[in-house]
Amino acid sequence: MKRFIHIVGLLLVLCVAAVFFMRYADPERDSSASFTNSPSEELLLVNADNPLPQDYRHENLINLYDQKNKHFQLAKADIEVCEAVYQAMDAMFAAAQKDGVKGFIITSGYRSREEQKEVFSTSADGISAKPGESEHETGLAFDVTAYGNENFELTPQFQWLSKHCAEYGFIIRYPKDKEDVTGVPFEPWHYRYVGTPHAKEIMDEGITLEEYLERQ
Ligand SMILES: [Zn+2]
Structure with missing residues (x-):
């Protein structure tokens, strides 16, 4: 036995x-x-040299309109981002409002491959990322603007975001004078979620996600 x-x-x-x-x-x-909503995805690199897989789909998305958020406005009713990104956005724009900086309008979030194809085909050469090469396909990025301003870079809203976004896990993904590294001209309106520790290091040192990942 x-x-x-x-x-x-x-x-x-x-x-x-x-x-x-x-x-x-x-x-x-x-x-x-590596493509689930895990901490490793926070550092997912998407650019012309690192396109997303053909079958990449994000599942953990939430609709911003449904959240009825009082800290920012929406340019349209169908903007979605990952849930973790929404939580960080909510905290960030609430803090901005507390500091007296309001009037943020979210203009874009997640885009499916099909939507990115559409954006690419209707924009001028070089202005939009090719399908598969856009961070908007990850649900980890959003675009923002401010009421009544053509040039977001000159707004108090941009000043506030550039100073505080890292505290909430966001980076200015395409900084000024870094086009040679990112392949994209300065985009003061595009914010990418990477999580707070990474964001602080990237923004404090004035580097790009590419440069940050290179030295990991
Ligand atoms: Zn963008």
Whole structure:
């Protein structure tokens, strides 16, 4: 009997070991795991050299209109972002309002591959990212503007965001004079969520996500 229990025990250990091996040795499972809403996704790099996979889809999205948020306005009713990004936006724009800086209008969030195709096909050459190369397809970025201002860079809203966005996990993804690194001209209106510790380091040092990831 004792011997029988030993054999069953040994078989159980072997089964568990086999399951673990199959789980972690499967390369497909590993690559898909990096596209869930995990901390590693916060640092997901999307640019012309690093396009998103053809079948990339984000699932954990929420509609901003449904949130009835009082700290920012919306340019349209169908803007979505990842849930973690919404929480960070809510805290950030509430803090801005507390500081007397209001009038933010969110103009864009998540875009599906099809929507990015549409944006790309209707914009002038070089102004919009190609489908698969836009951060908007991740749900981790949003565009913002301010009431009554053509040039967002000159607004108090931009001044506030550039000073405080990192405290809430956001970076100015395409800073001034960094086009040679990012491949994109200065975009004062585009904010990308990377999480607070990363954002603080990136913004404090005035570097790009590309430069930050290079030294990890
Ligand atoms: Zn944008």
